[in-house]
Amino acid sequence: MATTGRYLYGLIRAKEDVEFGAIGLEHDGSRGRVHTVLVDSMGAVVSDFSPRERLLPLRKNLEPHNQVLKEVMRATTVIPMTFGHVARSDEEIRKTLRRHRAAITAQLERVTGAVEMGLKVKWDVDSIYDYIVGVDPELAALRDQIFGRSTAPSANEKMELGKLFEDRLNRERDEQTDRVLEMFQQSVREAKVNAPKGEKMVMDLAFLVDRDAQKAFEERVYQVAGAFPAEYVFDYSGPWAPFHFVDLDLGLDAEN
Amino acid sequence: MAQPDLVHRAASRPRVASLASQRRVSLCETLDRVLNKGAVVAGDIVISVAGVDLLYVGLNLVVTSVETMRNWKPAETRP
Known part of the structure; x- marks a missing residue:
């Protein structure tokens, strides 16, 4: 199977996968399905995106980034990512989250409920x-x-x-x-x-x-x-x- | 889909801003956050978008210079 990367919107606390619907960045002609990649009670909010795809800071890309975060915020506390992060695989995301667990937890603490x-x-x-x-x-x-x-x-x-x-x-x-x-x-x-x-x-x-x-x-x-x-x-x-x-x-x- | 963000004005002398201008302002608010703020990954797993910074800097300059031009008054109007 061809490698599909993941576009990152933000980080949340999650023990189970959360689905946010097809509100993500456009990928393969339709809006990406926004869901989570989980590790150690942390979740990265992502949708499919090819690492080889060109991602330009255009309004049609920037607005979904913000809208996804707004949607996630309705459900839980989120650490927003800056626009433009694409990971090559779920495993890479998990490795990164695990490595920075302490910092991520502290950040989530700081903005919880706000x-x-x-x-x-x-x-x-x-x-x-x-x-x-x-x-x-x-x-x-x-x-x-x-x-x-x-x-x-x-x-x-x-x-x-x-x-x-x-x-x-x-x-x-x-x-x-x-x-x-x-x-x-x-x-x-x-x-x-x-x-x-x-x-x-x-x-x-x-x-x-x-x-x-x-x-x-x-x-x-x-x-x-x-x-x-x-x-x-x-x-x-x-x-x-x-x-x-x-x-x-x-x-x-x-x-x- | 959620409704667009709007900027609200609280002023003792209320003025009506058009929806179009409100949307324009709110797009700037969005850009400012989404491109400049938030968590970043500077490591190996990420393909950062070349050109984001450059584009944003460019945009910022345009906004600033338009604003400056608007404020520019010919010398003779000054008392």
Whole structure:
């Protein structure tokens, strides 16, 4: 028989094979049947995939990865794998799981009964420059001093102003991030801060939240948003598999 | 099949975002997690996908530069 590999979605606790249906990545013209490969009370959630097949990070491949994890999450706690892992055989999967049993168990422990929620806070303003100048008198004073004269500002002066702006923008972000983290402290298990993308993003956070506390978390988002001025927009998303709260490299060099 | 993930907005000044734009945002949220986060295997059993990192970095750059361009205001509009 030709060797069929297995695409890996995530790792769960399981003593018996669990079937999740034909919701996996496409393989041989149809959606892959998602099931588990078991060893020592651990299960890898997989579907058939040829190791020789090209696997590109396209939407049609990425979305099933996420959807499978969402489906698994309904049933049990899952450690999500990063997109793109294909094992050559079940035996290889078992060997790897066995080798990293301690680390996998610890990770599962960490995220048991929890989901990830995302929160991005943005400044809903036309010009981030004007906004920051507006909240920082010192920056405003320097701007007026440099641009308020009859002579054009020098390159050095503009650079100085630019540096101060950058500095104040980041300080504002840090202060607001600390404030938001503190306001969520009682509602979450863990928090992760990502670097903001784009000038108008104030913060990009991921929270590990008890599955049962999800509703309370959403209510908290509205409470927190209500405590901020109207320029602050709070966008939350989830539940996600706990992608941000997995610290697991199943490589050869990792400790047992 | 489960319904698509949506991003919800909690704001004191509510604004309606179109479903299309919500889906676009949620795809970014998905990409960010599925490609960048989660458990990895760096060992022998895995064929890692060459090009994932590269593609993602490329995508990230596009998103960032569009965002930057949108924020760019001509100098004379500044007081």
